[in-house]
Amino acid sequence: MTGFKAKAQRADVWLAAGMIAVSLAIRAHYAVTYQLNPDEGFHFLFAHQPTLWDVRLETVHPIHAYPPLYVFLLHFVLLFGNSELALRLPALLFGTVFLGMAYLWMRRLLGAAAALGALAVLAFSPAMVSPGYEVRNYALLLASVAVTLYGLERAFAEKSGRWMAVAMGSLYVAILTNYSAAWICAALGVYVGARALRGHLEGLKRQWMWYQAGALGIYAWLWATHLGSLMGSGTEAALHGFLKESYYWGYPDSPAAFAARQSVAVSEYLYGLRWAGMAGALLYVAGLAWLASGRDKTVRQPRWVCLLLGLPPMLGCLVGLMKLYPYGASRHAAIFLPFLAAGAGYGLSLIAGKRLWVVAAVAAALVPPWIVLAYRNAWYIPGEDETIAKMESAMAYVRSLPKGSAIFADHASLIELGYYLGRDAYSPYHGRGPGYVEFQYEGYRVVSMATAWEMDAKEFVPAFHELLRRYRLRPEEMWVFDYGIDNLARQLAVAYPSIQVKTHWFGRRTSVFQLSN
Numbered sequence: 346m347t348g349f350k351a352k353a354q355r356a357d358v359w360l361a362a363g364m365i366a367v368s369l370a371i372r373a374h375y376a377v378t379y380q381l382n383p384d385e386g387f388h389f390l391f392a393h394q395p396t397l398w399d400v401r402l403e404t405v406h407p408i409h410a411y412p413p414l415y416v417f418l419l420h421f422v423l424l425f426g427n428s429e430l431a432l433r434l435p436a437l438l439f440g441t442v443f444l445g446m447a448y449l450w451m452r453r454l455l456g457a458a459a460a461l462g463a464l465a466v467l468a469f470s471p472a473m474v475s476p477g478y479e480v481r482n483y484a485l486l487l488a489s490v491a492v493t494l495y496g497l498e499r500a501f502a503e504k505s506g507r508w509m510a511v512a513m514g515s516l517y518v519a520i521l522t523n524y525s526a527a528w529i530c531a532a533l534g535v536y537v538g539a540r541a542l543r544g545h546l547e548g549l550k551r552q553w554m555w556y557q558a559g560a561l562g563i564y565a566w567l568w569a570t571h572l573g574s575l576m577g578s579g580t581e582a583a584l585h586g587f588l589k590e591s592y593y594w595g596y597p598d599s600p601a602a603f604a605a606r607q608s609v610a611v612s613e614y615l616y617g618l619r620w621a622g623m624a625g626a627l628l629y630v631a632g633l634a635w636l637a638s639g640r641d642k643t644v645r646q647p648r649w650v651c652l653l654l655g656l657p658p659m660l661g662c663l664v665g666l667m668k669l670y671p672y673g674a675s676r677h678a679a680i681f682l683p684f685l686a687a688g689a690g691y692g693l694s695l696i697a698g699k700r701l702w703v704v705a706a707v708a709a710a711l712v713p714p715w716i717v718l719a720y721r722n723a724w725y726i727p728g729e730d731e732t733i734a735k736m737e738s739a740m741a742y743v744r745s746l747p748k749g750s751a752i753f754a755d756h757a758s759l760i761e762l763g764y765y766l767g768r769d770a771y772s773p774y775h776g777r778g779p780g781y782v783e784f785q786y787e788g789y790r791v792v793s794m795a796t797a798w799e800m801d802a803k804e805f806v807p808a809f810h811e812l813l814r815r816y817r818l819r820p821e822e823m824w825v826f827d828y829g830i831d832n833l834a835r836q837l838a839v840a841y842p843s844i845q846v847k848t849h850w851f852g853r854r855t856s857v858f859q860l861s862n
Contacts, residue, residue, distance in 0.1 A: 357457040360705055361464055365444045368468035371716075372440060372478040376433040379727040380736040383828070385480035386760035389432060390772050392419035399773060405571045412567055414521040415482035427768050429733060432480045439484035440477025444468055446491035447683055453498050454650050455691045456643060458704045459632075462697075463690025465708040466625070467683060469716055471617040471723035476679055482522045483679050489519040490529055490680065494653075497533070501540065504548050513556040520563050524572065525680045528664060530560055532656040540649060591673030593666040604662045607673050611658070614674035615682050617719030617726075628692030629685050635695060643699065654688045657681050676725070730852030739851035740765045743826065748788040751823050753812055755800040758828045759793040761855075762786060781812065791826075792816075799829045802836035809860070820860045827856050834858045 381389065391403040400420050404413035418435060425431060447467060451460035467473050476483035496512030499505060516533070519526035534557070541550055564572075590610075593603045612629070613622030635641060636651035644650055658681045665672025672678065697703035720726045743752070743766060754762055759782075763772050767786030784791045794800070794808050813823060827833040834848040834856045848858040 357452075357461060357701055360461055360701075361445075361448050364461075364464055364468045364708075365441060365448075368444060368474070368477070369437065369441050371469070372437055372474055375474070375727065376437060376478040377430050378733065379731050380733045381429060381432070381480060381761075381764055382727070382731070383757040383760040385432070386764045388416060388419060388480045388482075389427070389768070390760065390763050391416045393423055393427070393768070393771065394420065394773065395771055399771075403773065405574070407574050409571075410575065411482055411523055412521045412571070414518065415485055418485075419480070433478050436476070436478050436480065436484040439488040440473075443477070443484060443488040443491050446488065446495050447687075450491060450495040450498065451687050451690065453495070454644070454653075455687065456694065456699060458697060458699045458701045459687070459691040459694035461690070461701060462693040462704045462708065463683075463686040465712055466615070466686040466689060469712055470615050470682070470686070471719050471726050472615050472676075472679070472682060474720075475725050476676065481676075483676060486519055486523040486526060487679065487683065489515045489522065490526070491683065493519065493529075493533070494683075497537065500549060501545055506549060506552055509549055509552055509556070513559070516556075516560065517563060520560060520567075523680070524567075525670065525677060527564070528660050528670065529657060529680060532653075532660050535656060536649075536653050539652065588671040588673065588675055588677070591665060591671030591675065591677070592668045594668075600666055603666060607665060608658065608662060610674040611661075611672065611678045611681060612685060614678060615685055616715075617723040618715070621715060621719065625685065625689045628690075629688035630692075632688040632690075632692030632695065636691070654684045654691075657684045730854050732852075735852040735855060736761070736765055739826075739855050739857060742849055742851070742857055743789070743824075744787065746789070746824060749790065751790045751792060751816060751818060752826050753809060753823055754791060754793045754826045755805075755829070755833075756793060756798045758826050759784075759791065761828045762791050762826055767791070781815070799831070800833060801831070802833065802840040805833055805837070806841065823859070825858050825860070827858070828854055830854065832856055 387409075391409055392400060394400045394403060397417070397420065400417060401413065403409060404411075404416050409416075419432065422431060422435060444464065444467060448460050448464045451463050455463075473487075476487065478484075492515035493512045496508045496515060499508040500512055516526070516530065519529065537546065537553065540546060541553070546553060591607065593600065609622060609626055612626040613619055616622040616625050633651050633655050636644065636647040636654070639648050641647045661670070661672045661678065661681045664670040670677065693707065694704060697707065743762075746752075752762070763784065763786070766789070767784060770784070770786055772784050782793055784793075792812060797804055797808070800808065809820075809823070809825075812818075813820060816823075825833070832854060834846050837844060837846050837860075845861045846858050847861070848856050850856050
């Protein structure tokens, strides 16, 4: 029997390693095939500065919405290259670390069958694949949180100060990476505090208190140097704008309706499909209900596990109700997704009688069609119009324009030009006020309204005429580069049929055009 158990444990590890390897292959494919989106380009522009001090100035600009750690990391990555793959390598690495550490944490808490089911969700969810290769800080955030969770469980079980140090050091990394780590800090504060009151932290209480003081010190520094400037800024207003449904605005909505609707939306975001999101939410609720009952004798302290898996999403809902942080179907909910996956994996393992082979068979049967359907449905997974080859074709056309030409772009399009046309130039944001900004890229004058992320036709026309007046140009002397979901050239043709729009297309999202009356 012992030999059989050993083989089963090895099978579980090999199955998990196989899932992680396939996930890495999928993410690597996206990393080398698809262009940087504007959010990724933002991170590049902040990191691509001549000195560390210039990087620091960029990271405290109100337009930058994150703590500074990941941008400094990218600054050093740029010493080795600035290709899409070079910039995405850290995310590929951290995404893989996240999956491995999350599996070890869930296996320790819930058993091999539950951990394998949850890993299948995390490894192939469209919402988790994109952070696992994009030039953003979410992969590092998730990896550091996974190490924190695993380290805490080891510290509790072994009364180990060393594992407590590992856990809290990783939590500090998360704090310096993304402000959403605050909700994990709060959830873990409640969880660890409650367990400490029950005597589960003997010998580590003083150490834990010192680490909490350190975390508060980091947040005080972040508030003084950056976070405070975001309050009431355009960045906060933008979040309240395009993520309006992720905040509770009161009547006629009710708190209960908001909580139910947005919790389902977060689950749908994790799974990429409505029916899969509903099924995952039901498995999560069923799993937590069984843990709360305390009847599962194979899980150590199931009620504490229920508290740990339930607190972060509940806290996310609470801060959404308080309009402190968006709670809905966006990357801002990434910090809550591992807990939803863990609960759903546990719910699936209950149905499977905790038999590893049943969970593995279900994953083998459902994951391939889920990938096909969810990736096609998820707006945050790039399509064929967003390949590197398409963008390089657009840049080849731009480079064919006469040197010295003026090119107008909204903010998102400016960022694309900043990487694909001006990746060897420095493009500082600090010291630039609102309104028109100008950059020199390969001899071209690129001008943008930095306050407008993606312009619509009604915003564009007056801004374009004001630009012509300022630069004393005729319409045919100004080119427009546009990258966006609702392409500007199409909008102009519909809204202003009298204006002639001469457009060159590079997929459905990218165009270069001129206007004439």
